[in-house]
Amino acid sequence: MTRRYDPERRQRLIDAALRVVGRAGIAGLSHRAVAAEADVPLGSTTYHFASLDELLVAALRQTNEGFARAVRESAAFARPGCDVAAELARITGEWLARDRAGVELEYELYLAALHKPVLRPIAAEWTDGVTETLVRHTDPVTARALVALLDGICLQVLLTDGTYDEEYARQVLARLIPAPVD
Amino acid sequence: MTRRYDPERRQRLIDAALRVVGRAGIAGLSHRAVAAEADVPLGSTTYHFASLDELLVAALRQTNEGFARAVRESAAFARPGCDVAAELARITGEWLARDRAGVELEYELYLAALHKPVLRPIAAEWTDGVTETLVRHTDPVTARALVALLDGICLQVLLTDGTYDEEYARQVLARLIPAPVD
Amino acid sequence: MTRRYDPERRQRLIDAALRVVGRAGIAGLSHRAVAAEADVPLGSTTYHFASLDELLVAALRQTNEGFARAVRESAAFARPGCDVAAELARITGEWLARDRAGVELEYELYLAALHKPVLRPIAAEWTDGVTETLVRHTDPVTARALVALLDGICLQVLLTDGTYDEEYARQVLARLIPAPVD
Amino acid sequence: MTRRYDPERRQRLIDAALRVVGRAGIAGLSHRAVAAEADVPLGSTTYHFASLDELLVAALRQTNEGFARAVRESAAFARPGCDVAAELARITGEWLARDRAGVELEYELYLAALHKPVLRPIAAEWTDGVTETLVRHTDPVTARALVALLDGICLQVLLTDGTYDEEYARQVLARLIPAPVD
DNA sequence: AATGAATGAGCATTCATTCAT
DNA sequence: TATGAATGAATGCTCATTCAT
Numbered sequence: 001m002t003r004r005y006d007p008e009r010r011q012r013l014i015d016a017a018l019r020v021v022g023r024a025g026i027a028g029l030s031h032r033a034v035a036a037e038a039d040v041p042l043g044s045t046t047y048h049f050a051s052l053d054e055l056l057v058a059a060l061r062q063t064n065e066g067f068a069r070a071v072r073e074s075a076a077f078a079r080p081g082c083d084v085a086a087e088l089a090r091i092t093g094e095w096l097a098r099d100r101a102g103v104e105l106e107y108e109l110y111l112a113a114l115h116k117p118v119l120r121p122i123a124a125e126w127t128d129g130v131t132e133t134l135v136r137h138t139d140p141v142t143a144r145a146l147v148a149l150l151d152g153i154c155l156q157v158l159l160t161d162g163t164y165d166e167e168y169a170r171q172v173l174a175r176l177i178p179a180p181v182d
Numbered sequence: 183m184t185r186r187y188d189p190e191r192r193q194r195l196i197d198a199a200l201r202v203v204g205r206a207g208i209a210g211l212s213h214r215a216v217a218a219e220a221d222v223p224l225g226s227t228t229y230h231f232a233s234l235d236e237l238l239v240a241a242l243r244q245t246n247e248g249f250a251r252a253v254r255e256s257a258a259f260a261r262p263g264c265d266v267a268a269e270l271a272r273i274t275g276e277w278l279a280r281d282r283a284g285v286e287l288e289y290e291l292y293l294a295a296l297h298k299p300v301l302r303p304i305a306a307e308w309t310d311g312v313t314e315t316l317v318r319h320t321d322p323v324t325a326r327a328l329v330a331l332l333d334g335i336c337l338q339v340l341l342t343d344g345t346y347d348e349e350y351a352r353q354v355l356a357r358l359i360p361a362p363v364d
Numbered sequence: 365m366t367r368r369y370d371p372e373r374r375q376r377l378i379d380a381a382l383r384v385v386g387r388a389g390i391a392g393l394s395h396r397a398v399a400a401e402a403d404v405p406l407g408s409t410t411y412h413f414a415s416l417d418e419l420l421v422a423a424l425r426q427t428n429e430g431f432a433r434a435v436r437e438s439a440a441f442a443r444p445g446c447d448v449a450a451e452l453a454r455i456t457g458e459w460l461a462r463d464r465a466g467v468e469l470e471y472e473l474y475l476a477a478l479h480k481p482v483l484r485p486i487a488a489e490w491t492d493g494v495t496e497t498l499v500r501h502t503d504p505v506t507a508r509a510l511v512a513l514l515d516g517i518c519l520q521v522l523l524t525d526g527t528y529d530e531e532y533a534r535q536v537l538a539r540l541i542p543a544p545v546d
Numbered sequence: 547m548t549r550r551y552d553p554e555r556r557q558r559l560i561d562a563a564l565r566v567v568g569r570a571g572i573a574g575l576s577h578r579a580v581a582a583e584a585d586v587p588l589g590s591t592t593y594h595f596a597s598l599d600e601l602l603v604a605a606l607r608q609t610n611e612g613f614a615r616a617v618r619e620s621a622a623f624a625r626p627g628c629d630v631a632a633e634l635a636r637i638t639g640e641w642l643a644r645d646r647a648g649v650e651l652e653y654e655l656y657l658a659a660l661h662k663p664v665l666r667p668i669a670a671e672w673t674d675g676v677t678e679t680l681v682r683h684t685d686p687v688t689a690r691a692l693v694a695l696l697d698g699i700c701l702q703v704l705l706t707d708g709t710y711d712e713e714y715a716r717q718v719l720a721r722l723i724p725a726p727v728d
Numbered sequence: 729a730a731t732g733a734a735t736g737a738g739c740a741t742t743c744a745t746t747c748a749t
Numbered sequence: 750t751a752t753g754a755a756t757g758a759a760t761g762c763t764c765a766t767t768c769a770t
Contacts, residue, residue: 025297027209031744043752046745104296110341111293114286115207123341145354148334155333156326159292159305172327175358186734187769213761225735228762389661391573395765407731410766468660474705475657478650479571487705508702509718515701516694523656523669536691540721551748555754577740589756592741 010048012038017059022101026108029056053118060122066106067150068129070095077133084137084146085177089170092150096157096164103154138177145176192230194220199241204283208290211238235300242304248288249332250311252277259315266319266328267359271352274332278339278346285336320359327358374412376402381423386465390472393420417482424486430470431514432493434459441497448501448510449541453534456514460521460528467518502541509540556594558584563605568647572654575602599664606668612652613696614675616641623679630683630692631723635716638696642703642710649700684723691722 016038021029031052035042049055071077076087096103106126113123127147134143149172157164188194198220203211211234213227220227231237253259258269278285288308295305309329316325331354339346380402385393395416399406413419435441440451460467470490477483491511498507513536521528552558562584567575575598581588595601617623622633642649652672659669673693680689695718703710 030742032742041752043754047751052744107293110337111289114340115209120341120343127338127341141350141354144338144350145331145357148338148354149327149331150334151337152330152333155292155337156309156330158296159302159309161302168323168326172323172330172358175327175360176331176354178357188734191733212759214759223735225737225762225764226733229732229734232762234761394763396763405731407733407768411730414766416765471657474701475653478653478704479573484705484707491702491705505714505718508714509695509721512698512702512718513691513695515698516696519656519697519701520673520690520694522660523666523673525666532687532690536687536694536722539691539724540718542721552755576738578738587756589741589743589758590754593753593755596741598740 009040009044013040013045013048013055014059014062016040017055018063021056021059021105025104026056026112053116057118057122060109060119063102063105066099066102066126067092067095068126068133071130071133077137080137082137084134085174086170088134088146088150088173089166092154092169093164093166096154104158107155107158142177146173149173149176188222191220191222191226195222195227195230195237196241196244198222199237200245203238203241203287203290207286208238208294235298239300239304242291242301245284245287247308247311248281248284249274249277250308250315253312253315259319262319264319266316267356268352270328270332270355271348274336274351275346275348278336286340289337289340324359328355331355331358373404373408377404377409377412377419378423378426380404381419382427385420385423385469385472389468390420390476417480421482421486424473424483427466427469430463430466430490431456431459432490432497435494435497438497441501444501446501448498449538450534452510452514452537453530456518456533457528457530460518468522471519471522506540506542510537513537513540552586555584555586555590559586559591559594559601560605560608562586563601564609567602567605567651567654571650572602572658599662603664603668606655606665609648609651611672611675612645612648613638613641614672614679617676617679623683626683628683630680631720632716634692634696634719635712638700638715639710639712642700650704653701653704688723692719695719695722 013034017029017034020033020037024033029052031042031045034055035045038045045055049058070091071088074087074091076082076090077084109119109126110123113119130147130150131140131143134146138146150169153164153169153172156162195216199211199216202215202219206215213224213234216237217224217227227237231240247254252273253270256269256273258264258272259266291301291308292305295301312329312332313322313325316328320328332351335346335351335354338344377398381393381398384397384401388397393416395406395409398419399409402409409419413422434455435452438451438455440446440454441448473483473490474487477487494511494514495504495507498510502510514533517528517533517536520526559580563575563580566579566583570579577588577591577598580601581591584591591601595604611618616637617634620633620637622628622636655665655672656669659665676693676696677686677689680692684692696715699710699715699718702708
């Protein structure tokens with residue numbers, strides 16, 4: 001078999017790793033699975049990434065923060081006086097509907113970070129990303145609480161395999177936001 | 183090696199499994215690890231539990247619902263007019279301080295339930311347990327939201343390896359509770 | 365659990381063993397499979413049959429000789445001047461159509477007998493049974509050849525998963541039978 | 547233990563597999579047995595052959611068709627007017643005398659093919675090989691019947707552990723061959 | 729007489745990683 | 750530089766059989 005000239009091998013491995021994780025979860029990631037998915041010799045994966053963790057980190061880092069990104073890219077949040085609760089509820093609903101695997105991945109990442117310190121920074125980035133955006137519309141304490149409540153709501157939806165109730169989400173999120181002081 | 187007479191071997195395997203899970207997470211559960219922990223031959227684990235899942239289910243079921251139990255056993259919740267937000271914040275703080283491994287286990291269970299349907303009922307029991315108690319002090323919508331927010335707060339604490347701020351928790355939980363109508 | 369009074373346990377084990385072999389082949393026979401099939405505790409199988417081989421022998425012996433039996437019970441062979449080739453072809457066709465699993469079992473038995481001496485006598489009984497009947501209508505050499513040819517034809521049918529051509533069988537079987545000398 | 551440089555390891559595994567099958571039958575084939583026979587670490591067998599079936603197929607394929615090969619290589623069959631029955635009887639006798647294990651293997655292959663579809667093509671190759679040669683000396687129907695009869699005769703020899711009677715074989719084979727029409 | 733429990737050997741397979749080429 | 754080969758540990762699971770009760 002002839003040596004392959006494949007300058008973007010590294011990137012293709014990352015993409016393959018993401019597909020594997022999306023399909024089988026973080027636990028399902030293995031050198032073999034990635035090599036097969038990328039149609040690349042097994043040795044190649046360990047050549048480009050000294051360890052599985054390194055590959056996992058590279059893959060997750062490029063995923064660009066799941067929910068945080070959806071929030072950051074929201075046009076509504078760009079405007080100052082927007083209805084934060086309603087907008088968060090809307091984005092969440094859309095995210096859950098569009099990218100269920102991505103949602104699961106986000107929580108898998110959080111859990112995995114508990115046991116793999118290398119994942120901590122990534123998990124922190126993802127969490128902080130949302131808070132950062134929200135802080136522009138409310139105080140830090142409220143921002144943190146909003147994120148926590150949303151996390152809890154998403155977890156419940158995933159768990160019960162139930163459907164997401166946007167109006168419910170909007171309503172309880174709104175309760176967390178203090179009435180403006182004139 | 184002589185045959186051992188060992189009634190309660192089954193129970194000892196469950197206990198060993200819980201220790202293994204506490205130490206290495208659900209992902210770290212293996213027949214071999216349990217057998218070693220219980221000081222029992224490997225074949226014994228598969229004799230008593232036809233599959234790993236069966237053992238895992240037995241172990242989790244006996245754990246008695248982590249947080250749900252802490253809530254249910256709270257003396258304060260027995261009284262009608264108690265300060266729900268304050269009490270929840272208190273219990274959570276105590277739980278996080280006393281049984282960190284148990285907290286992680288709870289979230290691992292939730293996540294694992296996503297991929298292992300056999301765990302769903304157990305996860306449901308745990309979640310519903312808390313809501314059930316809360317419903318005696320507030321409406322169902324609020325109860326669900328309180329649980330979600332607590333879930334989110336715990337997740338953040340676990341993730342950031344940070345300390346739990348009871349006063350913060352009490353304050354934002356309180357916001358979720360509607361003002362009583364006279 | 366209360367001790368079961370079950371006087372025909374032995375027989376039920378044999379029946380269960382036959383069902384297991386029919387489903388999974390001789391290789392699929394195991395104490396566990398039989399115990400489950402008979403809804404009987406595992407220990408019971410080894411109590412009634414000291415070894416797997418013993419159970420297998422008991423089961424095969426009661427099967428009553430597959431093809432040999434079909435031949436022996438043929439009404440046509442009872443009559444002296446019958447068309448042996450046609451009748452053999454007919455019986456074989458019916459047997460293949462009615463009891464495919466039985467046919468496979470017969471050849472599995474033959475093969476297994478190669479490695480398990482205890483099965484030899486049973487295999488011999490089965491083979492000889494047919495010859496015995498045929499000898500009443502033709503000479504021993506021809507009888508043996510007829511059986512051999514039928515064995516070969518059945519093997520081909522099983523192997524190619526093809527259909528059985530009764531007319532073809534009749535025709536070539538007939539060639540083996542010497543023309544009667546007046 | 548030092549890493550071994552061992553090109554042709556793959557081939558050695560195939561050879562070892564054949565020895566194992568020859569000794570213990572197809573049912574006796576296992577990764578462990580092969581690894582031990584080839585004096586190679588266990589992991590090596592699964593590296594070169596992703597599954598046992600794959601190894602079995604590779605081994606059987608290289609065996610080169612047992613009886614079919616003996617027939618094809620017969621010098622007599624190269625000549626047009628040869629005595630087919632006599633030659634077949636001769637070859638069979640030689641084969642049975644020279645390679646008893648190979649004969650058993652052939653029938654084991656046929657039986658195993660019933661349950662393992664991957665073996666079907668190999669079994670088909672073996673069977674068809676003989677017929678192909680014979681068709682050059684007689685019509686297809688007769689060719690098929692000759693093969694069937696030989697199969698049956700061999701089966702009987704194996705089964706009764708008896709000796710092969712070449713003259714008997716020649717005689718009954720001859721009966722299958724239609725008299726030439728002038 | 730009957731059986732639940734026990735056990736050790738065995739099974740196929742997956743895996744992360746190392747290394748000779 | 751790139752990779753096929755190698756390896757040893759580990760995985761879940763099945764099994765025939767033995768034995769204490």
